[in-house]
Amino acid sequence: MFDSHAHLNHQHFQADRAEVLLRAREAGLTGLVNVGWDVGSSRLAVALAQPEEGIYAAVGIHPHHAADASANDYAALVGLARRQEVVAIGETGLDFFRNLSPRDAQVEAFCRHIELAAEAGLPLIVHDREAHEEIFAILARHAPPGLRIVLHCYSAGPDLLDEAMARGYWIGLSCNVTYPKATGLREVARRVPAERLLLETDCPYLPPQSKRGRRNEPAFLRDALMTISAVRDCPVALVERQTETSARDFFGL
Numbered sequence: 001m002f003d004s005h006a007h008l009n010h011q012h013f014q015a016d017r018a019e020v021l022l023r024a025r026e027a028g029l030t031g032l033v034n035v036g037w038d039v040g041s042s043r044l045a046v047a048l049a050q051p052e053e054g055i056y057a058a059v060g061i062h063p064h065h066a067a068d069a070s071a072n073d074y075a076a077l078v079g080l081a082r083r084q085e086v087v088a089i090g091e092t093g094l095d096f097f098r099n100l101s102p103r104d105a106q107v108e109a110f111c112r113h114i115e116l117a118a119e120a121g122l123p124l125i126v127h128d129r130e131a132h133e134e135i136f137a138i139l140a141r142h143a144p145p146g147l148r149i150v151l152h153c154y155s156a157g158p159d160l161l162d163e164a165m166a167r168g169y170w171i172g173l174s175c176n177v178t179y180p181k182a183t184g185l186r187e188v189a190r191r192v193p194a195e196r197l198l199l200e201t202d203c204p205y206l207p208p209q210s211k212r213g214r215r216n217e218p219a220f221l222r223d224a225l226m227t228i229s230a231v232r233d234c235p236v237a238l239v240e241r242q243t244e245t246s247a248r249d250f251f252g253l
Ligand SMILES: [Zn+2]
Pocket: 005, 007, 035, 091, 202
C-alpha cells in the first residue's frame, strides 16, 4: 500500500509516530508522503522523510492559511522544494466550505503553488472543498501542460470524473469511500482507471467506517483498499499493486 497523502507531521502523532509507522508496515505499507499545510509542517514533513524507507514529503500552504502566507514563507517553500526528499508541492487549492481565508487570498496562493510546482518540476496536490468549478477553471488557465495534478480526497463526484480524466489528473481516494452514504465516491472508485487512482488516508482525519471517531492512521488504509477492490470487483492484491504503481508514477519515484 502507498499512502499518497498523510500528515504524520501533525501533533496528534507526536507521541507515537514510530509505533504508527510500525503498524503501517505490518499492514503492508510500502510508501508514504507526509504533506505540509504551512511552512512549519512542511519543514517537519521534510525532517521526517526517509526516502530509503519510502517516506517522502510534500511542501505547501493549505488554503486555510493562504491569507497569512508571507513572501518569506514562499521563499522557504522554494528552498524546501529543492530537497530531494520533497516529491510534490501541496497541499494547496481552495476551500470554499470553511472559508478560513478570504477567497481571493486562496486563489492567489493556489496560483503561486501552481507556478512553484511548474518551476520545481514537481507534481501538485490539490485540496478542493466545495470549489470544483473554480479549481477546474484555475487549473485550465494556469497549469502548464505536463504538470502532474492529483485531486486529493476527491469530492467532485462522478460528474466531473470524465473531465478530470480527459485532463490527465490523478484521483486521490480516502477512507471516506467506506462510509455508508458515500455512494458517489464508490462510483468514482469503480470507474477511475487504475493508472490514475491513488490511495490516501489524509490522517489524522477521515478514519474509515470501522474506526469512526478515532484518529486515522496509515494502517487503516487497508479498509479503503478493501472497499475499492470490492466495488471494482478486482482482487485486493491487484488493486494494491496498481495503486502503488500509480503513486510511484505520479510522484516520479
Ligand atoms: Zn491533507
